[in-house]
Amino acid sequence: MHVTSKDFDEKARAAIADDQLQMGLFVFGKIFPLMRDAKAAELPEFEGLRDSARDIKTNVLENLGTYLDAFEARAEEAGGRIHWARTAEEANSIVERLCEEVGAKDIIKSKSMVTEELELNDHLIDKGYSVVETDLGEYIIQLRNEKPFHIVGPALHLNAGQVSDTFYEAHKKHGRTEKVEDKVKLVEEARIVLRERFKNADVGITGANFLVAETGQIVLVTNEGNADLTATLPKRHIVVTGIEKIVPTLDDLSVFLRILARSATGQDTSNYVSLYSGPRRARDADGPEQFDIVLVDNGRTDMLGTPVEEMLRCIRCGACLNSCPVFSTVGGQTYGSVYSGPMGAVWTPALASVSSAAKLPNASSFCGKCEEVCPVRIPLPSMMRHWREKEFEAHLTPSGQRWGLGMWAWLGKHPSLYRAATNLAGIGLRLISKGRSGKRLATWLPFIGQGWTQSRDLAVPQEPTFLSQYKEGRRR
Amino acid sequence: MTENSSTNGKRIGLFATCLVNTMRPRVGFASLKLLEDAGYEVSVPGDQTCCGQPNYNSGDRESARDFARSFIDQFKDFDYVVVPSGSCAAMAKVHYPRLFDDTDPEKADIDAIAARTFELVSFLTDMAGLTSIEGKNTTTVTYHDACSGLRELKIKQQPRTLLSSIDGLEIKEMEDAEVCCGFGGLFCVKYPDVSGEMVRKKSDEILKTDADAIVTGDVGCLLNMEGALARRGERTRAFHVAEVLAGLDKEDAS
């Protein structure tokens, strides 16, 4: 997984300065959480469903092998084929081989963050295939050569004007010379252009929201229906999905279906929920002739039994992104990873490496809002703290910071020196403070304090520390 | 103020926190007054330092454990430990127990002390049974729910109940009172751009209420919002909830 999170600060600054992006973020960061809260409040059993969802997933993770074996057996009984991929490379070459088998040229894709994680598109395009994303958002960012902005809304950061420009350029070769501005017309244009791709595709690749062990079915939850076309029109349907997506039974699935859309977009349910098992049967009117499922590990089993195991409960609803004050300030592209926001801050170091992604688990004020909304109750801040611990253990923490923390810890063990140091700091602050707004304010601070005074003043007390005044006998 | 007779001379150790100690000493004295008025015997152990959050949240677990050990040393003999900060109280109450395994010799002590540790306002309402505060105050305030207190200790109604019981004091709720102000401990200095933008948005919401003062339960968040408002040239005052409850907000902030 290619990660560019080292540029977080730079990209964050650019995102904050981008007025158009900020407007989009403002609306999105307000509306989605409001809708989610309203939908949660409508359902008296919502909190109970979250508990059940957490418990089901905990059980799955404790018995992952058993459920995956059951899934494999059922899926094969239904005529599907299961392929196990340990790494991204393995997954990509399995998919490549499957495409080769049917002599494919044109591939359509829908609804799969895992393939973004694997960078499957690049791999297939390198091998000479044409690969087109069919979900509108994914399609738009594919044309623009960008990474998804959000796991649920990959193109949420763009406005109609930007989409219009993108389509105008890209669709010329499809004989469309007129520039379309209207939103409805833009969707229509995409639909017309994509229709040809749907008709001609040899292989359809989708992800899966869930895998049902009891029945061997894969489950797709979508709003556009394009995933269903991708799954049913081409002669081969390849499902590429992570092994953690398993749920034991259809009853369990219903629990997740009730919380997923509510948490993600504030809908009661999504427009389409489809369950697939096996290729078309003899009497079926349509459906693929071959049905293949690639079960991807890519670092997931390494998370089992570690403090980030609980992250594998994630159902990719994006609620944690929608409600995160950092995400809604900087947007998804700033994270430099397929997975952004709080969930990405835990997934990315797990799937890539702590050293390449250390910026992400640190980019959180630990406000805890993500944990409050996560439908499967993943303690996201604790998981981020775990990665900070790994970073610290590996001596990757910036040296100034490390030195400061060491100094602070040492003062903690020497209370009289702690008191002396804090008294001294107070005196220093008083010396640099000036009177303004009826207070004494420091408008510039040295060292790490510069970060503070970049956008704020510091109100400085004109009295000695509490502990020293208390020691002198002041009680009130 | 309703005098509580059920306190039976229970002894409280006040943990002042680093920021109260250095940046807002008056919050410490306000806490003393509120707790003593509620009938408790309060003292401030002189060798207290920091709760260890900067180290804990930066991944320096070993040092965080040392801070927890010295917390035990300082506070093990008190009936309660009270902290005028949601985040430092949550550190002791929620996070200290996670720092030690059952095999650690400190485990029993830390669990016991965590159970006896409370944030100031929730202690006054939930433990001391206070429902109102006597006093007069004509200020209009808007209350910011600091994250740790709100989400880790479920402090939401308690400060509002006590504040609104003060004769003449009006609370004007801001939109997004529960949204993080961008302080986040070291986050504010490690990610100054993001944090600065978060507190800018917060300041907008504060200013929209036209309140005279922003009130909150954590000195970190308080300094953050106060400093951002001051940088914008705004005269909105900023108080810790203990200062308002103890009637110390009338004196100018130091």
Ligand code: SF4
């Ligand atoms: S971590 Fe939780 S809230 Fe975030 S995407 Fe995953 S399931 Fe949804």
